[in-house]
Amino acid sequence: MNPILFIVFLPLLAAIVAGLGNKTLGAPIAKSITTGALFASCLLSWPIFLAFVSGHAEAHVEPVLHWVRSGSMTFDWALRVDALTAVMLVVITTVSALVHLYSWGYMAEDPDQPRFFAYLSLFTFAMLMLVTADNLVQMFFGWEGVGLASYLLIGFWFRKPSASAAAIKAFVVNRVGDLGFMLGIFGTYLVFGTVSIPEILARAPGMAGSTIHFLGHGWDTMTILCVLLFIGAMGKSAQLGLHTWLPDAMEGPTPVSALIHAATMVTAGVFMVCRLSPMFEASPAALGFVTFVGAATCFFAATVGTTQWDIKRVIAYSTCSQLGYMFFAAGVGAYGSAMFHLFTHAFFKALLFLGAGSVIHAMHHEQDMRFYGNLRKHIPLTYWAMMMGTLAITGVGIVDVFGFAGFYSKDSILEAAYARGTELGTFAFFIGITAALLTSFYSWRLVFLTFYGKPRWSQSEHIQHAVHDAHGDHGHGRDDAHDHHGHDDGTAGYHPHESPLNMLVPLGVLSLGAVFAGFVFHNAFIGAETGGEFWKGAVAFNEHLMHAAHLVPTWVKWAPFAVMITGLFIAWYGYIRNTSFPAKVASEFGVLYKFLYNKWYFDELYDFLFVRPAFWIGKVFWKQGDVGIIDRFGPNGAAWVVEQGTRAAKNVQSGYLYSYALVMLVGLVAAVSWVMSGHWQ
Numbered sequence: 001m002n003p004i005l006f007i008v009f010l011p012l013l014a015a016i017v018a019g020l021g022n023k024t025l026g027a028p029i030a031k032s033i034t035t036g037a038l039f040a041s042c043l044l045s046w047p048i049f050l051a052f053v054s055g056h057a058e059a060h061v062e063p064v065l066h067w068v069r070s071g072s073m074t075f076d077w078a079l080r081v082d083a084l085t086a087v088m089l090v091v092i093t094t095v096s097a098l099v100h101l102y103s104w105g106y107m108a109e110d111p112d113q114p115r116f117f118a119y120l121s122l123f124t125f126a127m128l129m130l131v132t133a134d135n136l137v138q139m140f141f142g143w144e145g146v147g148l149a150s151y152l153l154i155g156f157w158f159r160k161p162s163a164s165a166a167a168i169k170a171f172v173v174n175r176v177g178d179l180g181f182m183l184g185i186f187g188t189y190l191v192f193g194t195v196s197i198p199e200i201l202a203r204a205p206g207m208a209g210s211t212i213h214f215l216g217h218g219w220d221t222m223t224i225l226c227v228l229l230f231i232g233a234m235g236k237s238a239q240l241g242l243h244t245w246l247p248d249a250m251e252g253p254t255p256v257s258a259l260i261h262a263a264t265m266v267t268a269g270v271f272m273v274c275r276l277s278p279m280f281e282a283s284p285a286a287l288g289f290v291t292f293v294g295a296a297t298c299f300f301a302a303t304v305g306t307t308q309w310d311i312k313r314v315i316a317y318s319t320c321s322q323l324g325y326m327f328f329a330a331g332v333g334a335y336g337s338a339m340f341h342l343f344t345h346a347f348f349k350a351l352l353f354l355g356a357g358s359v360i361h362a363m364h365h366e367q368d369m370r371f372y373g374n375l376r377k378h379i380p381l382t383y384w385a386m387m388m389g390t391l392a393i394t395g396v397g398i399v400d401v402f403g404f405a406g407f408y409s410k411d412s413i414l415e416a417a418y419a420r421g422t423e424l425g426t427f428a429f430f431i432g433i434t435a436a437l438l439t440s441f442y443s444w445r446l447v448f449l450t451f452y453g454k455p456r457w458s459q460s461e462h463i464q465h466a467v468h469d470a471h472g473d474h475g476h477g478r479d480d481a482h483d484h485h486g487h488d489d490g491t492a493g494y495h496p497h498e499s500p501l502n503m504l505v506p507l508g509v510l511s512l513g514a515v516f517a518g519f520v521f522h523n524a525f526i527g528a529e530t531g532g533e534f535w536k537g538a539v540a541f542n543e544h545l546m547h548a549a550h551l552v553p554t555w556v557k558w559a560p561f562a563v564m565i566t567g568l569f570i571a572w573y574g575y576i577r578n579t580s581f582p583a584k585v586a587s588e589f590g591v592l593y594k595f596l597y598n599k600w601y602f603d604e605l606y607d608f609l610f611v612r613p614a615f616w617i618g619k620v621f622w623k624q625g626d627v628g629i630i631d632r633f634g635p636n637g638a639a640w641v642v643e644q645g646t647r648a649a650k651n652v653q654s655g656y657l658y659s660y661a662l663v664m665l666v667g668l669v670a671a672v673s674w675v676m677s678g679h680w681q
Contacts, residue, residue, distance in 0.1 A: 027114055035075065040091075061081070075196060081132065085132055095263035096259060103120070106503060126142050126143070129141060134196065226282075247316040255314070259350075274539045290330055297324035298325055310358070355389060374452065375450055378495060384509065385510070394567070
C-alpha cells in the first residue's frame with residue numbers, strides 16, 4: 001500500500017479513537033495513540049521529501065475512491081504527491097508530531113487531555129487532506145476542516161470567555177474569506193468546466209486576456225478568479241483586513257498556537273496560491289494585488305509587534321508579518337522563495353512558540369514580559385532554544401558563508417522582489433527591508449526582556465499566587481518564603497524551573513531546523529539551476545528571476561544584515577543599556593505609540609462598522625420583528641384569544657341548576673320561533 005495513505009489517514013484514525021474513547025481510554029493511552037500516529041506519519045513523510053530533493057521521485061496521484069458523478073461534474077477522491085505536497089507533508093507532520101510530544105508536558109495537568117489530543121490529530125488530518133488535494137472540492141474539504149479544527153482548538157478552554165470569543169472570532173472572520181474562496185471555485189468551474197487542479201492549471205495560460213461579462217461590463221477572467229481565490233487565502237493566512245483573528249488565537253493552549261501559526265492553518269493560503277500559481281501567472285493584476293497586500297501586511301504586523309507586552313502576542317504578530325513576506329514573494333513570481341520561507345518559518349516559529357510556552361510554564365502562566373527578566377540563568381536550555389529561533393527569524397548570517405534558516409529564505413524573497421524590476425517589486429523590497437528592521441528589534445526586545453536584566457517576578461500576580469499557594473494561606477507564608485530566598489532578588493520567593501524532557505526534546509529538534517534548514521535545502525528550493533529540477537512543475541518556477549536574484553547589487557544582499565544589526569542595537573540600548581529610553585520614546589511619540597499598541601484600531605473600527613450594526617439589526621429583528629409582530633400576532637395572539645374566550649366562558653358557568661335551565665329554555669324558545677317563522681325548510 002502506498003505510504004501516502006498511511007501518512008494522511010493515521011492521524012484521522014488516531015483522532016477517532018482518542019475522541020470516541022475519551023476518558024474511557026484515559027489520557028496516557030489517548031496521548032500514546034495520537035502521538036505515535038503522528039510520528040509514524042512524520043517518519044513516512046521525510047523519505048518522500050528527500051526523494052524529491054535528490055531528484056529520484058516523480059509526481060503521482062494515488063486514487064482513494066470515486067466521489068462525485070453529477071452531469072458534467074465528475075471527480076474522484078485522490079491524493080496528489082509532488083514536490084509541493086512533499087514540502088508540506090514534512091512541515092505539517094514534523095511540527096505536529098513535536099507539538100503532540102510537547103503537549104505531554106504542557107497539558108499534563110489538564111483533565112481533558114484525550115479531547116485535546118484528538119483535536120490536534122483531527123487538525124493535522126484536515127491539513128494533510130488540503131495539501132494532497134487533486135481537485136478544488138477536495139481542497140475545500142480540507143480548507144473547511146482546518147477551520148473547524150482551529151475553532152475547536154482555540155476554544156478548547158471553553159469555560160474561559162476570552163478563549164470562546166477568540167474561537168468565534170476566528171470562525172467568523174474566516175467565513176468572510178471562505179466566501180471569496182467558494183466564489184472563486186464556482187467561477188473556476190464555470191470557466192474551465194472542471195475542478196481538477198491539473199486540468200485547470202494546464203489550460204490557465206490560454207485564458208489570459210479573456211473576459212467575463214457581468215453587470216454590463218467585461219471583466220478580466222483570470223483576475224476575477226484569482227482575486228476571489230486570494231480573498232480566501234487572506235482569511236486563512238491572516239492578511240491585512242482579515243488578520244484580526246490570528247493574534248487572538250493565542251487564547252488557546254500554547255501548543256495550539258505553535259501548530260496554527262507555524263505549520264498548518266496559516267500556511268494554507270500560501271500553499272493554495274503556490275499550488276494555483278499558473279492561474280496567478282495569467283493575471284498580472286492579481287499578482288500585483290497579492291504583492292501589495294503581502295507587503296502591507298508585512299509592515300503592519302511588524303509595527304504592532306514592536307509595542308506588545310504579551311510574549312505570545314509578539315510572536316503572533318511576527319507570524320502575520322512573515323506571512324506577508326511569503327505572499328509578496330508569490331506576488332513577484334518567486335514561488336520557490338515563498339515556499340522556502342514557509343518551510344524554514346515552520347521550524348523557527350514553532351520553536352519560538354514552544355519556547356515561549358516553556359517560559360510561560362516556568363513562570364506559572366505569566367505571559368507579560370514586563371514581569372520576566374534574568375531567566376537565562378534559571379531555564380538555560382529554553383534560553384538557548386529561543387536564541388536559535390531568534391537568530392533564525394532575524395536572518396543572522398554572512399553572505400556566501402553561512403546563515404540561520406531565515407537568512408536564506410527571507411533574503412531570497414527580498415532579492416527576488418528587487419530583481420523583479422517593477423514598481424511594486426521595488427515597493428515590496430523596501431517595505432520588506434523596513435519590516436526586517438522591525439523584526440530584529442521586536443525579536444531581540446523579547447529576548448532581552450525575558451532573559452536579561454533584573455528579575456521582575458515579584459510584580460506578577462501569577463507568581464505571587466504561586467508562592468502564596470506553595471506556602472499555604474497562612475499569614476506568614478509569603479514572608480517566610482521571601483526571607484528564606486533573599487530580599488533583594490525580586491523573585492518573591494519563586495524560582496523558575498526548566499521544563500520537563502518531553503517539552504525540551506521538541507525544542508532541541510526544532511533548533512536543528514532553525515539552524516540548518518536554510519543551509520541544507522536552499523539550493524533545492526531556490527537554486528537558479530537546481531530549483532526547476534526540484535519543483536518539476538509543481539509551482540510556476542521562474543528560473544530567470546532566480547538567476548537575476550543571485551546577481552542583485554552587493555548593497556541589496558547586505559541590506560538585511562545591516563538592518564538586523566540596527567534592530568539588535570536599538571533593542572540592546574533600550575532594554576539593556578538604558579532601560580528608561582523606551583518609556584521616553586513612548587511618551588514623546590504618545591499618539592503613534594498608542595496607535596501601534598492598539599493594533600491600528602482595526603478591532604475598534606470593525607466593532608463600529610460591523611459588530612455594533614449587526615447587533616443593532618439583530619435587536620431590531622428580535623424586539624420589533626420576532627416579539628413585536630410574529631409573537632404578538634402569532635402564538636401570543638392566539639393564546640390571548642383563547643384566554644379571553646375562557647374568561648367569557650368562565651363568567652357563564654355559574655354552577656346553579658336554574659341558570660342552566662333558563663339558558664336551555666331560552667335556546668328552545670329561540671329554536672321554535674325560528675322554525676315557526678318559516679326559515680326552516
